[in-house]
Amino acid sequence: MSTANPVRIAVxxxxxxxKKVIREVLDVAxxxxxxxxxxxxxxxxxxxxxxxxxxxxxxxxxxYQGLLTDPELSGVHICTPNxxxxxxxxxxxxxxKNVLVEKPLTLASKEAYQLVGMAEENKKVLCVGHIHRFNNxxxxxxxxxxxxxxxxxxxxxxxxxxxxxxxxxREVITDLAPHPFDICNYLLDMWPNKITCRxxxxxxxxxxxxxFITAEHPNGLAAQVEVSWLDREKRRDVTVVGSKGMAYLDxxxxxxxxxxxxx
Numbered sequence: 001m002s003t004a005n006p007v008r009i010a011v012x013x014x015x016x017x018x019k020k021v022i023r024e025v026l027d028v029a030x031x032x033x034x035x036x037x038x039x040x041x042x043x044x045x046x047x048x049x050x051x052x053x054x055x056x057x058x059x060x061x062x063x064y065q066g067l068l069t070d071p072e073l074s075g076v077h078i079c080t081p082n083x084x085x086x087x088x089x090x091x092x093x094x095x096x097k098n099v100l101v102e103k104p105l106t107l108a109s110k111e112a113y114q115l116v117g118m119a120e121e122n123k124k125v126l127c128v129g130h131i132h133r134f135n136n137x138x139x140x141x142x143x144x145x146x147x148x149x150x151x152x153x154x155x156x157x158x159x160x161x162x163x164x165x166x167x168x169x170r171e172v173i174t175d176l177a178p179h180p181f182d183i184c185n186y187l188l189d190m191w192p193n194k195i196t197c198r199x200x201x202x203x204x205x206x207x208x209x210x211x212f213i214t215a216e217h218p219n220g221l222a223a224q225v226e227v228s229w230l231d232r233e234k235r236r237d238v239t240v241v242g243s244k245g246m247a248y249l250d251x252x253x254x255x256x257x258x259x260x261x262x263x
Contacts, residue, residue, distance in 0.1 A: 006036040010067050012088055013079035014042035014051050017102060021077050022055060038073050064088065068095040075099060075125070082170055086111040089126070093118040098125040103178035130182040137254035141240065141247055142187050144258060151244030151261075156184060156223040158238050161231035171207040173199055176227040183238060183251070184215065184223045192217050202230065 006029070011021050018040075025037045039059040042048050048060045067073055068091060075098030078088050086106045089099050093115065105128045106112045119126035132138050145153065158180035167175075185191055192215035199211030213225040236251040249256035 006034050007074045008036045008038040008072055010039040010041060010064070010073055010076045011037070011079060012041045012064055012076050013081075014040055014044075014047045015079065018042065018047075018079035019051065019054070021079055022051065025077070026055065038070075039067060041067070064091070068092065068097070073097060078102060082107055082174060086115065089115055090118060093122055093124055093126065096122050096124060100125075100127050100129060102129045103182075104128075104174045107174055128178075128182075130179070132179055132183050132251055133186055135251055135254055137249050137251060137256050138183055138186065138238075141238070141249050141256060144247060145187060145240060149245065149258070149260060150240060150242030150247060153188075153221050153240065153242045155221060156187065156238065156240050158184070158223065158225040159235040161226065161228040162234035163232050164229040166203040167207060167209075167229065168204065171199075171201070172209055172227050172229050173197065173211050173213075176229075177211070177213060177225060179236075179251075180223075180225045180227070180238070181215070184225075187238075187240070188217065188221065188223075190217055190219070192223070 009025055011018055011025065014022065022037065022040060025035060029035050029037060037058060039061055040048065040051055041061045041064045042051075043062055045062060048062070052058070052060060061067070064076075067076070076092050078085060078099065078101045080088055082104055085101050085104070086108075089101050092099050099119070105115065115126055144150065160176045160180050194216040195213065197211055197213045199208035201207045201209045203209060210228040210230050211226075213227070215223040215225065217223070238249050238251065240247045245258065245260040247256060247258045
C-alpha cells in the first residue's frame, strides 16, 4: 500500500483499549504514511470528548452505521465490549469491509464460525488481536521447542493474572484466556481435543474472577492455564517442561530462561 493511497481505518470503541489503538494508528500514520485514521466511533459522547481533547480534531461519531457504506473506508478495528463483537464485526463484513477484532472474537464458537464464513464469502480479511504471535520471546520459545532441546514435551503451564476491581459486565475466562490459548496453539501447532475448566467469582457471584483450565492434546500433552483478576501479582508467563529441560518465558518482558538437564 503506497503513501498516496493509505489504508483508511476506523476505530470502533474508544474506551481504555480503543484509545491505545488510536494512538498506535496515529503513530503508524505519522511514521509511515501507509495508514490513516478515518474515524473514531463510540456511543458515549463523554468518551469522544476525551478523545478530542487528547487527539485533536478527527471524525468522531456516536454510531457506525454511516461507515458501513463509506467507500473510502478500508477496514475497522473493533474495541467494543466483548458481547458486541459479533454484531459489529458481522455488520462490517456484510458490507465488504476488512475487520480486526480485539479478543475474544465472539463469546460463542458458533458466532465465530459465522464470521469466518462471512469473511470468506465476501473475500475480506478477518483477524483477531492475538498480539503475542508477534512477540519475539514467544517466537524464540517455539524455535527452541522445535529444535528438540527440551526433549519430549510433558506439559505447558500458563499464568495470566493481575488484580482488577470487580467487573460487572465481563468475566475472566473470555477476557484473559484467549491469549494463553492462542500462544499454546502457536507453540504446539495443534488444538486441544478436551478442555476442562473450573472458575469462580468471589466479589461478583455472576462473573468468574479466577479460573483454572486444563487443555488436553491428542499426543497426551496437557496445558494448564491459570487466569485471575484476584492475584495481586501481574503475570504473563509460560513454562514448558520436557524430558531434557524446561523453559520459562515472561511474555510481557519478552525474556526467557532455558534450563537444560545435564546430559
